[in-house]
Amino acid sequence: MSLFRPLSITKSFNAYSFRWAIKRIIDVVxxxxxxxxxxxxxxxxxxxxxxxxxxxxxxxQERIGINRRRLNIKVQKEMGMADRRKKAGFxxxxxxxxxxxxxxxxxxxSGPVWAKKKDPRITRIGAFLRATRIDEIPQLFNVLKxxxxxxxxxxxxxxxxxxxxxxxxxxxxxxxxxPGLTGLAQVEHKYDESEDDVRLKVKYDIDYIRNxxxxxxxxxxxxxxxxxxxxxxx
Numbered sequence: 001m002s003l004f005r006p007l008s009i010t011k012s013f014n015a016y017s018f019r020w021a022i023k024r025i026i027d028v029v030x031x032x033x034x035x036x037x038x039x040x041x042x043x044x045x046x047x048x049x050x051x052x053x054x055x056x057x058x059x060x061q062e063r064i065g066i067n068r069r070r071l072n073i074k075v076q077k078e079m080g081m082a083d084r085r086k087k088a089g090f091x092x093x094x095x096x097x098x099x100x101x102x103x104x105x106x107x108x109x110s111g112p113v114w115a116k117k118k119d120p121r122i123t124r125i126g127a128f129l130r131a132t133r134i135d136e137i138p139q140l141f142n143v144l145k146x147x148x149x150x151x152x153x154x155x156x157x158x159x160x161x162x163x164x165x166x167x168x169x170x171x172x173x174x175x176x177x178x179p180g181l182t183g184l185a186q187v188e189h190k191y192d193e194s195e196d197d198v199r200l201k202v203k204y205d206i207d208y209i210r211n212x213x214x215x216x217x218x219x220x221x222x223x224x225x226x227x228x229x230x231x232x233x234x
Contacts, residue, residue: 101126152180
């Protein structure tokens with residue numbers, strides 16, 4: 001039996017469905033609550049990052065979002081994004097924003113690689129931010145913009161999508177929903193360090209997509225709070 005039933009997922013995640021609309025409302029309300037609660041982080045964390053290492057406070061990187069064409073949904077072509085989406089061929093590219101956790105130009109010589117424990121590229125404050133997942137907080141603005149949801153599979157770079165789509169079953173199916181600020185895979189597993197880690201997390205992502213319920217989103221958000229407080233994200 002297949003791990004993935006595309007018809008049921010497509011039906012559940014039609015962009016005009018009631019469930020999709022409710023999920024978006026929860027996202028917007030959740031973002032405003034989240035921004036209010038995290039105001040202290042936007043004051044303290046930038047200071048700590050600047051004191052710890054030279055470079056910008058925020059880190060921006062292109063990630064691939066939902067592939068609406070796979071759901072037969074009409075998508076308005078945003079100015080400046082249409083050519084990039086056509087080039088990627090997977091989903092809608094967008095710029096994700098995070099608190100910087102690595103030294104400036106960390107991938108200049110290595111190229112795109114997974115971070116590992118005690119990775120020399122990670123700053124001292126960066127290690128703490130990654131362990132608590134606090135580095136992801138600025139993505140509340142990505143959720144508000146509509147590129148992401150509060151809960152869903154994590155957005156990935158095109159480089160890794162091209163690398164993993166042929167070696168990991170159902171990897172591209174993650175693009176059938178909006179990527180999330182947090183997700184089932186994130187609260188059940190650590191950061192990716194190898195392809196085996198990704199393979200396990202994809203199973204969690206597919207399980208989430210197949211069985212999505214609003215109640216599940218709330219449970220994942222609560223688990224995320226536990227991960228933040230316990231610093232078990234790394």
